[in-house]
Structures are given as C-alpha cells and as structure tokens.
Amino acid sequence: MLNDFQCPSCKGQLRVGEQVIFMTKSKKWQGGLILLHPEPGNYIVENHPSFKLEEGEHVDFYCPICHSKLTSEKHKNLAMVIMKDESGKKFEVFFSKIAGEECTYQVIGDSTEIYGKHAKTYLDFFNLSQTT
Ligand SMILES: [Zn+2]
Numbered sequence: 001m002l003n004d005f006q007c008p009s010c011k012g013q014l015r016v017g018e019q020v021i022f023m024t025k026s027k028k029w030q031g032g033l034i035l036l037h038p039e040p041g042n043y044i045v046e047n048h049p050s051f052k053l054e055e056g057e058h059v060d061f062y063c064p065i066c067h068s069k070l071t072s073e074k075h076k077n078l079a080m081v082i083m084k085d086e087s088g089k090k091f092e093v094f095f096s097k098i099a100g101e102e103c104t105y106q107v108i109g110d111s112t113e114i115y116g117k118h119a120k121t122y123l124d125f126f127n128l129s130q131t132t
Pocket of ligand 1: 007008009010011012063064065066067068
C-alpha cells in the first residue's frame, strides 16, 4: 500500500494514484504543478515540459487544495508535509525545495530516517541522536 501525504494546514490528501501533487512557484515561473513519487528516496519528478526547472533553482511548494506555502521552521530550503503509512503512523516528511537536490528526512518522535544523495546538507537541522 502506498503512503498517504497530507497538507499540514488543511489536512487535504495530496496523493492521487501513485503520485503526490504540489503546486510550485519559482522566480521564473508563476505556477506549475509538479508530481513527486510517494516513496521516500525516489526522486522522479514529473511536470509539464514547458515548466523547466534549472539545477539549483529555489522552488516554493504550495498545497494545491488550500494554497498554503509548505515551509518548515528547520530551514528555508526545506518543505514539510505529513505522511501516514499503512499502519496509520504519522510522520513529518521534509524535502529540499532546491531543484536537483535529493534529500528527504522522515521524522517520527525522536527518530529521523534520511534518504537521498544530498542528505548530509541539512543533517545539522535534525535531531539525529537515534541514528548515531
Ligand atoms: Zn492544504
């Protein structure tokens, strides 16, 4: 079963089928829909061919339902959504808003699981006492 993803503001469901939908904006783009894979560590991104993201570009993520900006207090480059697994466990999932940066932090209580080849970039902003 696939994990569910919810907006932290309106609790709306962001996963449809096998993809998680976000509205995004960048300095160059007024708005584009982006589809991410629900499995942490899978960085397949789908969007319209006209919506080209350049490596290193800062992309803001918004909930497509309530239009809240998905930010996190941990770092301005990280977005946060709620993830629920099949057993109903709730995680906070943080991911980078920088195009091309592959890092995901899945947090429940004091434990953090990290994914992606750039995961070291924001490690200092997470309590990683459980993984040392
Ligand atoms: Zn929302």
